[in-house]
Amino acid sequence: MFGKKRVAIVGAGLTLFRRRLKETGKELSYEASKMALDAAGMELGDMQSVVMGTAPDAFDGVHMKGEYLADGAGAYRKPYTRVFVGGGTGVFTPLAGWWHVASGQFDSCLVVAEEKMSSCYPHPQFAFTTIFDPILERPLGMNLIWIFALEMHRYMHKHGIKKEDIARVSVKNKGNALDHPCAQLGAKITVEDVLNSEIMAWPVQRLDVSPTSDGASALVLVSEDVAKEVTDNPVWIDGAGWCIDSTHWTNRDLYYPDYVECAARMAYKMAGIKNPPKEIDVAEPYDPFDYKELHHMEGLLLCKKGEAAKLTAEGVTQRDGDLPINPSGGLLGVGNPIAAAGLMKVCEIFWQLRGEAGKRQIPGDPRTGLAQAWGDLMQYGSVIVLRR
Amino acid sequence: MSLDKITNPMHVRHWLGDMEADYIYTLGVAGERFFKEIKENGKIMGAKCPRCNIIYVPPRMYCEKCFAKLEGWVDVGTRGVVHTFTVAKIDVDGKKLQKPEIYALIKFEGACGGLIHKIGETTPEKVKIGMKVDAVFKPSFERKASINDIKHFKPAE
Amino acid sequence: MSEKIKNYRGEALKSADIKEGRVPTEKCRPKAKFAWSAGIAIGRFLEELKKAKIIASTCSKCGRIMVPPRIYCENCFKPTDGWKYVKDTGTINTYSVSYLAADATRLKEPILVAIIDLDGASEGMGIIHKLGEVDKEKIEFGMKVRAVWKPKEERVGSITDIKYFKPVKEETP
Numbered sequence: 001m002f003g004k005k006r007v008a009i010v011g012a013g014l015t016l017f018r019r020r021l022k023e024t025g026k027e028l029s030y031e032a033s034k035m036a037l038d039a040a041g042m043e044l045g046d047m048q049s050v051v052m053g054t055a056p057d058a059f060d061g062v063h064m065k066g067e068y069l070a071d072g073a074g075a076y077r078k079p080y081t082r083v084f085v086g087g088g089t090g091v092f093t094p095l096a097g098w099w100h101v102a103s104g105q106f107d108s109c110l111v112v113a114e115e116k117m118s119s120c121y122p123h124p125q126f127a128f129t130t131i132f133d134p135i136l137e138r139p140l141g142m143n144l145i146w147i148f149a150l151e152m153h154r155y156m157h158k159h160g161i162k163k164e165d166i167a168r169v170s171v172k173n174k175g176n177a178l179d180h181p182c183a184q185l186g187a188k189i190t191v192e193d194v195l196n197s198e199i200m201a202w203p204v205q206r207l208d209v210s211p212t213s214d215g216a217s218a219l220v221l222v223s224e225d226v227a228k229e230v231t232d233n234p235v236w237i238d239g240a241g242w243c244i245d246s247t248h249w250t251n252r253d254l255y256y257p258d259y260v261e262c263a264a265r266m267a268y269k270m271a272g273i274k275n276p277p278k279e280i281d282v283a284e285p286y287d288p289f290d291y292k293e294l295h296h297m298e299g300l301l302l303c304k305k306g307e308a309a310k311l312t313a314e315g316v317t318q319r320d321g322d323l324p325i326n327p328s329g330g331l332l333g334v335g336n337p338i339a340a341a342g343l344m345k346v347c348e349i350f351w352q353l354r355g356e357a358g359k360r361q362i363p364g365d366p367r368t369g370l371a372q373a374w375g376d377l378m379q380y381g382s383v384i385v386l387r388r
Numbered sequence: 389m390s391l392d393k394i395t396n397p398m399h400v401r402h403w404l405g406d407m408e409a410d411y412i413y414t415l416g417v418a419g420e421r422f423f424k425e426i427k428e429n430g431k432i433m434g435a436k437c438p439r440c441n442i443i444y445v446p447p448r449m450y451c452e453k454c455f456a457k458l459e460g461w462v463d464v465g466t467r468g469v470v471h472t473f474t475v476a477k478i479d480v481d482g483k484k485l486q487k488p489e490i491y492a493l494i495k496f497e498g499a500c501g502g503l504i505h506k507i508g509e510t511t512p513e514k515v516k517i518g519m520k521v522d523a524v525f526k527p528s529f530e531r532k533a534s535i536n537d538i539k540h541f542k543p544a545e
Numbered sequence: 546m547s548e549k550i551k552n553y554r555g556e557a558l559k560s561a562d563i564k565e566g567r568v569p570t571e572k573c574r575p576k577a578k579f580a581w582s583a584g585i586a587i588g589r590f591l592e593e594l595k596k597a598k599i600i601a602s603t604c605s606k607c608g609r610i611m612v613p614p615r616i617y618c619e620n621c622f623k624p625t626d627g628w629k630y631v632k633d634t635g636t637i638n639t640y641s642v643s644y645l646a647a648d649a650t651r652l653k654e655p656i657l658v659a660i661i662d663l664d665g666a667s668e669g670m671g672i673i674h675k676l677g678e679v680d681k682e683k684i685e686f687g688m689k690v691r692a693v694w695k696p697k698e699e700r701v702g703s704i705t706d707i708k709y710f711k712p713v714k715e716e717t718p
Contacts, residue, residue, distance in 0.1 A: 016555030
């Protein structure tokens with residue numbers, strides 16, 4: 001495989017996800033990083049490189065927060081890179097860590113993701129508006145929810161999908177999150193609760209949306225040689241894919257994420273996966289909104305276009321279904337500290353494949369799992385395939 | 389269409405705007421304890437790493453070199469040394485200040501790091517690298533658990 | 546979380562902890578003002594809006610008529626080589642009824658927002674804008690709409706020189 005080295009994940013760490021945590025972003029980064037190192041039975045001195053993923057500086061309210069967070073991520077006098085691809089950052093960060101080790105340049109890499117969205121006050125929504133084109137879009141009074149509403153509506157229209165078909169995703173994920181000790185919004189809710197929740201921007205309602213959160217997550221990545229020394233059950237990064245579509249987002253048909261398909265095909269090719277629904281045992285697609293889980297299942301080729309809602313209604317995507325989707329509870333349930341939430345998904349697949357997911361463990365001895373994140377302004381996909 | 393001689397964006401077609409956002413920062417676990425000591429006791433504290441034998445000022449929750457959690461705190465005193473300084477003649481907007489302001493990095497004996505703060509009760513020509521300075525605190529009822537609870541540092545007598 | 550990990554770090558705060566000053570904080574409002582250069586393509590686009598016209602740029606290689614205009618075709622990665630007016634009518638590609646303002650505060654009267662595929666541009670070349678003079682219940686996918694321009698003296702070369710798009714009444718043959 002082009003001389004690439006095999007890369008293993010040997011430890012994962014996660015803080016609580018909450019609307020507001022007392023810890024600074026540095027301190028959150030430290031807690032997650034230290035937990036991942038402890039889980040791997042390794043020390044900071046064993047780490048040869050560090051990759052930090054964190055979303056716009058406007059959330060933490062610290063410009064150049066890659067540098068600001070560095071010491072909390074254990075980067076003191078180490079090769080260090082901050083990566084950022086909007087919401088896609090959380091899954092892109094371990095991909096960047098992967099190439100550090102796969103290239104043969106390093107035997108280890110500490111991968112950390114952090115977000116402290118509570119700094120932006122009273123609500124980070126206003127910081128989001130600055131991501132839009134200042135001349136063509138911001139003068140209209142753009143709100144971030146609009147772009148999701150427009151995409152969701154187009155998706156529903158194209159496939160004739162109803163709101164209740166989509167609401168089931170929110171019910172499932174918030175329910176799954178009840179078993180997640182770090183979760184912010186685990187809850188037992190019904191489809192009616194979603195349909196009766198406050199309308200934000202039709203068709204988006206309050207319970208279709210993930211919360212804003214503070215939190216951090218981390219992984220320890222090592223080369224095959226090191227993995228053999230430190231653990232009996234490594235989880236391998238077997239597939240990596242990422243892709244960006246046109247930044248002229250109003251020039252695309254929003255009903256389908258072509259860029260996710262492109263990233264997925266890249267990852268599947270590397271992992272030798274020919275039939276994704278058969279070969280993927282568990283998946284954590286990005287779910288900042290409930291329809292997004294369906295949208296991304298389709299982009300990931302886990303089902304046909306327009307079929308994801310049907311599979312959800314049939315229970316296929318439940319933990320005990322044929323294709324468990326977001327057993328962690330996802331962003332809708334666990335919370336959405338942007339970059340940290342994407343990396344939380346990779347942590348979940350790691351734990352699922354090691355059989356360490358506790359109450360959330362899916363049955364059937366899963367061997368292959370996938371995590372995906374979406375980002376930038378409606379056009380970025382990052383995909384990672386893990387195997388035991 | 390060469391625009392390379394235009395340095396003022398107002399001279400080309402432009403769009404004015406800002407990036408409005410308000411922020412509220414928590415001080416964090418270590419920061420909260422540090423500033424409470426300043427507010428309530430007028431003390432400047434450091435956090436000690438028992439493994440690396442380093443005292444960090446301001447204190448941190450963890451040692452950046454070995455990742456140990458720092459539980460032991462020590463009082464480093466309110467007298468420091470000017471490590472380096474600058475004399476500001478303009479404010480953040482580039483306007484001329486009526487009176488120059490002296491900003492220094494102040495280090496504490498035996499500690500790693502230090503505080504950036506103002507030097508007061510003296511004139512720029514009297515400030516020297518290596519001189520000893522003492523923290524001047526605001527009266528306790530005015531303190532808010534902030535770096536500005538220290539008014540400035542003044543030359544030690 | 547791994548079942549092996551028993552202690553999850555993080556100290557949650559309530560918004561009252563902040564409001565009532567139980568937890569010390571620092572507040573800040575960065576003062577940053579910007580003057581974004583409109584650039585070449587959007588500079589022209591804004592000039593044309595002032596004249597109540599919508600201009601696209603064209604690529605002779607892939608044949609696309611692109612709006613908003615750009616000076617390079619991102620697909621062929623070559624300079625665009627022509628300008629072409631498109632119509633100020635189009636169809637609704639997708640839409641939303643938003644009760645949220647830009648700062649996430651709640652609106653009593655919703656903003657109607659849509660992506661409008663403009664007539665005369667290549668297929669699917671939409672722009673985002675608002676809808677007006679229409680009942681929110683009556684908006685439909687594929688509905689024909691027309692730009693409602695501000696009067697000449699109020700147009701300044703801004704995307705808001707178009708007040709909104711309104712439904713085109715079907716002409717009886």
